[in-house]
Amino acid sequence: xxxxxxxxxxxxxxxxxxxxxxxxxTGRNSGLESLDTIGAVQSVRAGCELYAEGDAAASWxxxxxxxxxxxKLLPDGRRQIDEFLFPxxxxxxxxxxxxxxxxxxxxxxxxxxxxxARLGSLVSEDAHLSAQLLQVTLGRLNKxxxxxxxxxxxxxxxxxxxxLLEMLDRSSGRNTIDLAMSRTDIADYLGLTIETVxxxxxxxxxxxxxxxxxxHHVVVIDRQALEDLTGxx
Amino acid sequence: xxxxxxxxxxxxxxxxxxxxxxxxxTGRNSGLESLDTIGAVQSVRAGCELYAEGDAAASWxxxxxxxxxxxKLLPDGRRQIDEFLFPxxxxxxxxxxxxxxxxxxxxxxxxxxxxxARLGSLVSEDAHLSAQLLQVTLGRLNKxxxxxxxxxxxxxxxxxxxxLLEMLDRSSGRNTIDLAMSRTDIADYLGLTIETVxxxxxxxxxxxxxxxxxxHHVVVIDRQALEDLTGxx
DNA sequence: CGTTTAATTGACCAGTATCAACAGGAGTGG
DNA sequence: CCACTCCTGTTGATACTGGTCAATTAAACG
Numbered sequence: 001x002x003x004x005x006x007x008x009x010x011x012x013x014x015x016x017x018x019x020x021x022x023x024x025x026t027g028r029n030s031g032l033e034s035l036d037t038i039g040a041v042q043s044v045r046a047g048c049e050l051y052a053e054g055d056a057a058a059s060w061x062x063x064x065x066x067x068x069x070x071x072k073l074l075p076d077g078r079r080q081i082d083e084f085l086f087p088x089x090x091x092x093x094x095x096x097x098x099x100x101x102x103x104x105x106x107x108x109x110x111x112x113x114x115x116x117a118r119l120g121s122l123v124s125e126d127a128h129l130s131a132q133l134l135q136v137t138l139g140r141l142n143k144x145x146x147x148x149x150x151x152x153x154x155x156x157x158x159x160x161x162x163x164l165l166e167m168l169d170r171s172s173g174r175n176t177i178d179l180a181m182s183r184t185d186i187a188d189y190l191g192l193t194i195e196t197v198x199x200x201x202x203x204x205x206x207x208x209x210x211x212x213x214x215x216h217h218v219v220v221i222d223r224q225a226l227e228d229l230t231g232x233x
Numbered sequence: 234x235x236x237x238x239x240x241x242x243x244x245x246x247x248x249x250x251x252x253x254x255x256x257x258x259t260g261r262n263s264g265l266e267s268l269d270t271i272g273a274v275q276s277v278r279a280g281c282e283l284y285a286e287g288d289a290a291a292s293w294x295x296x297x298x299x300x301x302x303x304x305k306l307l308p309d310g311r312r313q314i315d316e317f318l319f320p321x322x323x324x325x326x327x328x329x330x331x332x333x334x335x336x337x338x339x340x341x342x343x344x345x346x347x348x349x350a351r352l353g354s355l356v357s358e359d360a361h362l363s364a365q366l367l368q369v370t371l372g373r374l375n376k377x378x379x380x381x382x383x384x385x386x387x388x389x390x391x392x393x394x395x396x397l398l399e400m401l402d403r404s405s406g407r408n409t410i411d412l413a414m415s416r417t418d419i420a421d422y423l424g425l426t427i428e429t430v431x432x433x434x435x436x437x438x439x440x441x442x443x444x445x446x447x448x449h450h451v452v453v454i455d456r457q458a459l460e461d462l463t464g465x466x
Numbered sequence: 467c468g469t470t471t472a473a474t475t476g477a478c479c480a481g482t483a484t485c486a487a488c489a490g491g492a493g494t495g496g
Numbered sequence: 497c498c499a500c501t502c503c504t505g506t507t508g509a510t511a512c513t514g515g516t517c518a519a520t521t522a523a524a525c526g
Contacts (some may be wrong), residue, residue: 095371130363138328144377151384152424191385
């Protein structure tokens, strides 16, 4: 199935290098938008795996709808979630032949799949596209640095506060967060246990920074206070 | 000062996408090697800062000699070292206008500095170069994922074992490691305290996997055993 | 050498994990 | 519509890893 190429261009408008990128060399559509013509839509049921760590990385993806998680496992089952993916996010591009993390759907989701082979040939021709891919990847790397700081140096309260702000900024609502993921997912994202996550939520409530109507709903009462609790700045 | 462009091309030979990248479009030198012509060498004394987090990201760099560290700080002084940089490593390329981490020299070091503005115009012209930058950045991202797993889910012993293997693989010697960095650096790299690092070294020795002639020298006796202690595989 | 800094070691503590019991909701079938 | 079950999340009791604070030793440096 072909995409209809009307997805929100979430990357457009990002600072791009230092602005010196010249327009596309040819008259045809260039940049990430040009990918829409080679993408195919795929559905993933909630909880199902799109690909496993070590699978051949034959495709690159973009989230169309729903939420997914990427993660790595240790042999004894310990899991680290690298990121939650939201509509518009690109993922699955690899430096090597295989995926170095697995991807599963948190909620029912649809993704757009781009053939890596075709992407490769496009990239070799189109500096503009290539540079945009670089931009997306560099943004992802920035985020990874922030997450290393969180995982290595923040305590449980700071981790949860940081997480809620991240989710708030990706939410549609201005001060309400819909947590699509389980406590287990949150724990594995923050390097904690579910029990610690469960115990830390009420602490934020006690501080008066959030309300907790139920386990998957958070209302941010005082955003500034929440930011103060993240440890940064 | 200009570089003499004879640096080991450590990136050449990496798998590149799926191998479908076409040769450079023009007859002139292309790819990362072409950068040598726009690089300038800069020295950094041991312990000195090359740039701080938040500084304008006007340049991109490659390590020529010595070892450096990139890190982020929390306002109260907690530090997370993102990576140690060795000769041949590229660093400092950013998605935004500013550096999102600081870089300091661990030992006296020299780096090659590439103007971002000139890099930007090269990238817009040369799909091959652009794709190689992407390759380098994707490799870095892979490594970041591994580090998130380490920081979020491994215990002190597994962290130190992983660290020693990483350093061994970047060492010249076949089974000896020269640790250029302090215990504080190691601790901040692994999300531990110096005391824990200090206490964990002797445990590895007790296991018989390493010898510790002195604080900055490690001899790996049993590499397989060390790998078993990392938690992965 | 003496001085300073880095690393180790010890005693104790705290934050988070672990193990276990319990509660709340969603779905299912009677 | 209600009980039953399953699953997720919460709460409690306790353990333990790693952190903190302090003292000591070793190494680097002038």
